[in-house]
Structures are given as structure tokens and as C-alpha cells.
Amino acid sequence: MSISELSTAPATADGPNGGDDGATPDGRAAQSAGGAANGAANGAANGAANGGSGGGGGNGARPERSMRLLREQRDGLRDRILAGRRDAVDRQHALGKHTARERLAMLLDEGSFTEIDMYRQHQAHGLRMEEQRPATDGVITGSGTVHGRRVFVYAQDFTIFGGSLGEAHATKIHKVMDLALATGSPFIGLNDSGGARIQEGVMSLNGYGGIFQRNVQASGVIPQICVVLGPCAGGAAYSAALADFTFMVRDTSYIYLTGPDVVAAVSGKRPTHAELGGAEVHGRTSGVATFVHDDERGCLEHVRYLVSLLPAGNQELPPSGPPRGAVTDVRPRLAEIVPVEPNKPYDMRAVIAEVVDDGAFLELHRDWAANVICALARIDGEVVGVVGNQPLVLAGVLDAAASQKAARFVRLCDAFNIPLLTLVDVPGFLPGTEQEQAGIIRHGAKLLYAYCEASVPRVQVILRKAYGGAYIVMDSRSIGADVSLAWPTNEIAVMGAEGAVNVIFRKELAAAEDPAGLRAALMAEYGERLMHPHFAAERGLVDDVIDPAHTRSAVARALAMLRNKHRQRPPRKHGNTPL
Structure with a gap:
């Protein structure tokens, strides 16, 4: 796609909630009035x-x-300046949206916000831009605290130029991004913008480039959180994709590169904003949205909780809570949750709830690639990242989307010193021409690469099935897991008994007078010789076969043992990740 196709936002159009692509519902007259008032x-x-x-x-x-x-x-x-134009504020509220300043008040600790560049105005000329120079230029920037911890923020103001990005607007964002990186503080962007400001031409595009450059420089150094509370069109969409976490709100949030008008001009069919880039699309299908919420207040409360789990930057450990006695905790319900029969489904979320503190965990991408679960939680007061196969969805098999989802999460945890717990119940990779053509080899390699590269403490627990290449990829001992534990129900093998017997004894079964009886006998022999609970432990691939009820305590002890782990990487510029 050429850069000219990126969605842009003139100061005179209506935004996605009001009509044409990416602009303000106020119209030029309202903007001129605001600019004149500020100018006077x-x-x-x-x-x-x-x-x-x-x-x-x-x-x-x-x-x-x-x-x-x-x-x-x-x-x-x-x-x-703080009050804004009453008519514009009323229109924002009528759309079911809060103003930029109201959002900052919900996000930050009371009285903690220090604004930067309140009086900043654009310096553009021509196309009547000199008639309207409102203060802030449509974005509020500064610093505050969340649970007493420093963060840097910007909040785009849709009531001024539709939140469109021009040179001054971008420069303000650049400044707080630079300050966040320089001070080692999380960076949070509240997006509500129609895209680039057409009247400022290439300087708007240059402004986006500066944001993307800073997104990349800060990646893996400080947490970056993108909160989409309205349109996020054109170039802004890339910043949402580059962030570590992206939040959206149903019915009011939209992310897309090209708006409905452009799509209609090219394809002849005009999609709705929701069809093109709504929260459901990005929460379920594309995977752009990490979290989806029903309203802005709940969304911003969720952001606050997320910040409480993250370190300020990669030079710190995540914030610790008080110990919860996990090292002696016994959870007998775990044995009841997971059926002994390997093909019976269960909800891995119930297992996670028994293992982590208070049963509380923050699940990322809940509705996208739901056959694998990725979540942040605490075990004995310490933050941990949990990856687990979900037997309720596609039997917990790994496919292209699940591999991408888990790979990015593993890299996120490794970047910010968050230990990894991997709960394994996986029958393999999803077979079929569709998956092969979708690049499952390349996407599966991403997960393999992420685990192999991770230097944080890594604990694996095998609950039931662990077959073939999927066993290797799900943080096996062979790719660097520090501690590998297994339940007595574990089945670690190249493949399940039935599949193995059908491959190995295909000719014998075809010629047998009683193929069903022979198959049953051969499956029993295969299971007894190659899949018994201690087979991998006898060969040093599993450290211990544990009682399921002791899973929480065993994991807590392992993580405590590994807390001071350090790993030296060989010198290199960077690896060549199979993107």
C-alpha cells in the first residue's frame, strides 16, 4: 500500500462517528470559533x-x-483552555465518549497530572489554517502517576481538529515519548484521531514517522500502552500495532489504515467502520487489540491494573506483592478439573485460577486464537506470565494464529523480566493444507524462537498430552526450560498411541484377521513402553512427576529458586526472527 493511501483527516469533515472518514464532527466553523477565541x-x-x-x-x-x-x-x-468549547464537549458526550481531560482524570491518580505544552499552537499557513490556532493543537501531553508510579501520557482531543495530527501535535507527542524513554517510565497513549491533518501536508506524515521511530526505540525498554477510544485511522494504526498492549472499546473504537470511502472507491463496496476496524474485528480476527471493553471507564481501570503488574522498564523486576504462602499450598481440586482420559476437554482457565494468587489473572487476546491462553498473574506475590493450551478450543492444538499470539507474549515477558510458566496439554500442530499454506511452519518457528531466546526463569508443567513438535515448542527441556514438571497423567511422545500404531503397523493391521483386537494390543504395548508417566523423567527430560494438588507449591518453589537467574547471550547485533 502506498503512503498516499493512508487515511487522512481534514479539519472540515466528520469523523467515523459522524459521517466521512477521519475528521471532526464540529466542522470548520466551530474550529474557527475555537481558534478565534483562543487567538483573542x-x-x-x-x-x-x-x-x-x-x-x-x-x-x-x-x-x-x-x-x-x-x-x-x-x-x-x-x-x-481547560474547559474547552461547551458545544464541542457536548457533542463528544453525545457520542458516548469522554473528553481527553476526563479520560486523563480517570486514568491517573488524583491531582498527579502535570501538563506539558498546554499553549502549543500549530504554525501552518494557507487553506485558512491561520484563522484557527487553538491551544494544545488537539493533544494533551504530560506526566502523572498510576498507583503512585510515574507514567508519561498523551490524550488526543477529538474536539479540536478531530484530533488530527499535524506538526505541532506530533512534536508534543515526540517530547513525552522522549521523556518516558529517558526516565525509564511507561508510556500511555489515549488515541481519538481521524488521522493525518491534510492541511499540513507532508509534515503530518513526518510527524507519524517520528512516533513510529520512537515506538521502535522504546520497544522492550519501557512498556508502551495504546488505548483507542475513538477513531485511530491512517498512520496512527501503526503505532497501535507497535505498542506492547492495545485497548479498544466496543462501538466507539476503530483502527484502520484506509477508511470506508477509500475502500468503496477501490472495491465498489462501502464497509461500515465497525466492519472495517471495530473492536470485534481486532479482538477476534486480526489480533491487533489485546483487550476489548464495553465502556471507557472500565477500559481505563483495566489499564491501571495492567500498569500495576509491569516494571517501569527493562532494568527493573516487576513490582512484588506480599508472599501468599504458595510454597505450602495444596489444591486438591486440580485433580478434579483435568480428566484422566487424554481426549476429554476441560477449561485450562480453571487450572490457572487454582495455581495463581487469588485465582486472578489478566488474559491477553482472550477471543483471538483462543486455543492458547496467555495471561499475567501473580504466584506467591511475584508477577508471572502464563502460557497454556486450551483443550476447550480445537483440543488445544497449536495453529498459525496461536503460535503468533504465544510468541509475542513470550517475547514481551522476556523483555520485561517476567518469569514464564507454561502449562502443556497439546496434541500437536493443526494439520491440513490450509494451515500449511497459511505459513504454520514459519509462525510455529516464531514461538520456538521466542522460547529459545528467553532468558527469564522458565517453568514447564505437563498436564496430559505433549505430542511431537508441539511438545518441543511448548518450552520443553530441550529448548531451555529451567524446570520441567509433569503430572502422572502426562503422555510425552512423538504422537498418540493410536496414530503411532497406525503408522508403525500399517501392513500388519491391514492383513490381520482381527485388526481391532491387534490395534488395541499394540496401543497398550506402545503406551506401556513409550508413554508411561516416568518415561521422560527417567531420561532427564522431566525433573519431577508431581501430585496435581501440589502444582501451585511446586511452581512457587521453582520460581523462588530461579529468581536470581542470569544468562549471558552471545554478542550479536540482533537475531533474525522468522517474521
Whole structure:
């Protein structure tokens, strides 16, 4: 796709909630009014302060100056900026959306926000842009705290130019991104923008490039969280994809490169904004959205909880909580959750809830590639990343999407010093021409690469099936797991007994008078010789075969043992990940 196809946002169109692609519902008249009001206020302040002719200055006569007057003028200007235009605020609320400042108030600790560049205005000329120079230029930037921990933020203001990105707007975002990286603090972006500001031409595109460059430089160094609370069109979509976590809200959030008008012009069919890039699309199909919520308040509360689980940067460990007695905890219900029969389904979430503190875990990409679960939780007060096959969906098999999902999560945890717990019950990789053509080899290699590269503490627990290449990829001892545990129900083998017998004894079965009886006998022999519970442990591939009820305590002890693990990597510029 050429850069000219990226969705852009003129200051005169309506946004995805109001009509045409990527712009403001206010229209130019409202923007001009806002710009004129701010311009008049600035002129009055400058004229009074400096004795010029702008606004309140006279012709040649220097007005009397006093600190009281200067403070009044300054406070009046700030109050007008903070309040925004009443009509624009009302329209934002009518769309079921909060204003940028209301969102920041919900996200940050009360009274903690320090704004940067409040008075910043665009300097564009032509296309009547000089008639409208509102303060903030459509984005609020600064720093605050979440649970007492420093973060840097920006919040795009859809009531000003539809939140469209121009040179000044982008420069403000660049500044807080640079500060976040320099101070080793998480960076959070609240997106509500129609895209690039057409009137500023290539400088808008240049502004996006600066954001992407900083996204990449900060990747794996500080957590980056993208919260989409309205349209996120054109170039902004790439920033959402580059973030570590992306949040969306149903019915009001949209992410796409090209809007419905462009799609209609090319294909002849006009999709809705929701069909093109709504929360359901990115939460279930594309995998762009890490979390999907029903409303903005719940979404921002979720962001706050996520921040509480993350380190400020890659030079720190995740924040610890008080020990929870996990090393002596016995959970007999675990043996009841998982059927002994290898082909009976169960919910891996129930297993995770028994292993982690308080049964609480934060699941990423819940509805995308649901055959694998990726979650953040705590075990004995320490943050851990959990990867587990989900037998309720496709029997927990690994396919292309599940491999991509788990690979990115493993790399995320490794980047931010979060230990990994892998719960294995996997029958293999999903077979078939569709998966092969979809690149399952390449995508499966991503997960293999991610685990092999990970230097954080790694604990594997094999509950039941662990067959073939999928066993290797799910953090087996052979690719670097530090501790491998297994339940007595484990079946670690090249393939299941029935499949193995059909391959090995195909000719004998075809010629047998009683093929069913022979198959049953051969399956029993195969299971007894190659799949008994201690087969892998006898060969050093499993450290211990544990009682399922002791899983939580065994994992907690293993993680405590590995807490000070250090691994030296060979010097290199970077590996060639099978992207």
C-alpha cells in the first residue's frame, strides 16, 4: 500500500462517528470559533503583558502592568483552555465518549497530572489554517502517576481538529515519548484521531514517522500502552500495532489504515467502520487489540491494573506483592478439573485460577486464537506470565494464529523480566493444507524462537498430552526450560498411541484377521513402553512427576529458586526472527 493511501483527516469533515472518514464532527466553523477565541485570549494576554497592539494593547500607550493583572490574565486563559468549547464537549458526550481531560482524570491518580505544552499552537499557513490556532493543537501531553508510579501520557482531543495530527501535535507527542524513554517510565497513549491533518501536508506524515521511530526505540525498554477510544485511522494504526498492549472499546473504537470511502472507491463496496476496524474485528480476527471493553471507564481501570503488574522498564523486576504462602499450598481440586482420559476437554482457565494468587489473572487476546491462553498473574506475590493450551478450543492444538499470539507474549515477558510458566496439554500442530499454506511452519518457528531466546526463569508443567513438535515448542527441556514438571497423567511422545500404531503397523493391521483386537494390543504395548508417566523423567527430560494438588507449591518453589537467574547471550547485533 502506498503512503498516499493512508487515511487522512481534514479539519472540515466528520469523523467515523459522524459521517466521512477521519475528521471532526464540529466542522470548520466551530474550529474557527475555537481558534478565534483562543487567538483573542492570547492576543489580550500578550497585549496587556507586553504593551503591544494585539488584543488589549493600545496604539503607542503602554498599559499599566501588575502581577495581579498578569495572574488574572494567565488564569483566565488557562481556565478557558481547560474547559474547552461547551458545544464541542457536548457533542463528544453525545457520542458516548469522554473528553481527553476526563479520560486523563480517570486514568491517573488524583491531582498527579502535570501538563506539558498546554499553549502549543500549530504554525501552518494557507487553506485558512491561520484563522484557527487553538491551544494544545488537539493533544494533551504530560506526566502523572498510576498507583503512585510515574507514567508519561498523551490524550488526543477529538474536539479540536478531530484530533488530527499535524506538526505541532506530533512534536508534543515526540517530547513525552522522549521523556518516558529517558526516565525509564511507561508510556500511555489515549488515541481519538481521524488521522493525518491534510492541511499540513507532508509534515503530518513526518510527524507519524517520528512516533513510529520512537515506538521502535522504546520497544522492550519501557512498556508502551495504546488505548483507542475513538477513531485511530491512517498512520496512527501503526503505532497501535507497535505498542506492547492495545485497548479498544466496543462501538466507539476503530483502527484502520484506509477508511470506508477509500475502500468503496477501490472495491465498489462501502464497509461500515465497525466492519472495517471495530473492536470485534481486532479482538477476534486480526489480533491487533489485546483487550476489548464495553465502556471507557472500565477500559481505563483495566489499564491501571495492567500498569500495576509491569516494571517501569527493562532494568527493573516487576513490582512484588506480599508472599501468599504458595510454597505450602495444596489444591486438591486440580485433580478434579483435568480428566484422566487424554481426549476429554476441560477449561485450562480453571487450572490457572487454582495455581495463581487469588485465582486472578489478566488474559491477553482472550477471543483471538483462543486455543492458547496467555495471561499475567501473580504466584506467591511475584508477577508471572502464563502460557497454556486450551483443550476447550480445537483440543488445544497449536495453529498459525496461536503460535503468533504465544510468541509475542513470550517475547514481551522476556523483555520485561517476567518469569514464564507454561502449562502443556497439546496434541500437536493443526494439520491440513490450509494451515500449511497459511505459513504454520514459519509462525510455529516464531514461538520456538521466542522460547529459545528467553532468558527469564522458565517453568514447564505437563498436564496430559505433549505430542511431537508441539511438545518441543511448548518450552520443553530441550529448548531451555529451567524446570520441567509433569503430572502422572502426562503422555510425552512423538504422537498418540493410536496414530503411532497406525503408522508403525500399517501392513500388519491391514492383513490381520482381527485388526481391532491387534490395534488395541499394540496401543497398550506402545503406551506401556513409550508413554508411561516416568518415561521422560527417567531420561532427564522431566525433573519431577508431581501430585496435581501440589502444582501451585511446586511452581512457587521453582520460581523462588530461579529468581536470581542470569544468562549471558552471545554478542550479536540482533537475531533474525522468522517474521
